[in-house]
Amino acid sequence: MTDINYIKLLKIPTKENPLKILVSSCLTGILCGYDGTANGEYPSVLKLLNHNTVKLIKFCPEEYSFGSPREMCDIHGGTGFDVLNGNAKVLTESGIDWTEGMIKASEKMLEIATKEAVDLAIMMDVSAACGSQVIYSGNRFAENKIYQIGAGVSAAQLINAGFKVISQRDYASLEVLYSKIDPHHIINKNALDHHEIDWYKTYFNIK
Numbered sequence: 001m002t003d004i005n006y007i008k009l010l011k012i013p014t015k016e017n018p019l020k021i022l023v024s025s026c027l028t029g030i031l032c033g034y035d036g037t038a039n040g041e042y043p044s045v046l047k048l049l050n051h052n053t054v055k056l057i058k059f060c061p062e063e064y065s066f067g068s069p070r071e072m073c074d075i076h077g078g079t080g081f082d083v084l085n086g087n088a089k090v091l092t093e094s095g096i097d098w099t100e101g102m103i104k105a106s107e108k109m110l111e112i113a114t115k116e117a118v119d120l121a122i123m124m125d126v127s128a129a130c131g132s133q134v135i136y137s138g139n140r141f142a143e144n145k146i147y148q149i150g151a152g153v154s155a156a157q158l159i160n161a162g163f164k165v166i167s168q169r170d171y172a173s174l175e176v177l178y179s180k181i182d183p184h185h186i187i188n189k190n191a192l193d194h195h196e197i198d199w200y201k202t203y204f205n206i207k
């Protein structure tokens with residue numbers, strides 16, 4: 001089932017029975033980014049903070065294992081799924097191997113998702129931990145940085161366990177989510193998920 005169809009089938013939440021959404025902490029404004037910032041401002045997720053029919057569960061996997069601020073890291077040799085299978089590594093920009101800590105953090109995130117029985121996860125795309133649609137292939141500071149389709153380590157851990165993960169850029173899916181949360185929300189039918197935008201289709205040569 002596509003992510004958007006899954007969201008269409010989610011329950012209509014109430015204050016007593018809210019939708020439980022696991023989010024990358026930085027998307028809610030928490031200063032857990034590698035540089036001690038929130039990695040920018042993401043209104044598509046911040047607006048969820050204003051609804052009492054949503055319970056947001058915030059977690060930053062990299063902060064859990066490495067604290068903030070910290071080095072930037074990326075996946076080398078594959079995606080988050082490959083890291084979990086032992087076929088790829090997570091290295092910091094200075095070359096320190098963070099693979100073990102990233103896997104431990106992903107296990108903690110899965111533990112939280114399971115304990116809370118979350119309905120959905122919304123995670124910061126492109127992150128080596130939280131990316132769900134697109135991540136870097138190797139060091140993002142390389143002269144010719146390369147993107148790949150794939151998930152970061154924590155997102156892969158959640159997906160492997162059957163949880164749905166979308167990104168803050170999956171605007172079409174988020175529109176459906178807003179309409180679940182707010183009966184007055186009118187869905188913007190022109191909104192696109194990240195894999196539907198021109199950049200994505202051009203970069204990954206998708207017809």
Ligand code: SF4
Nearest residue numbers: 024026060124127130
């Ligand atoms: S690990 Fe995830 S939650 Fe933490 S700063 Fe990076 S993208 Fe945000």
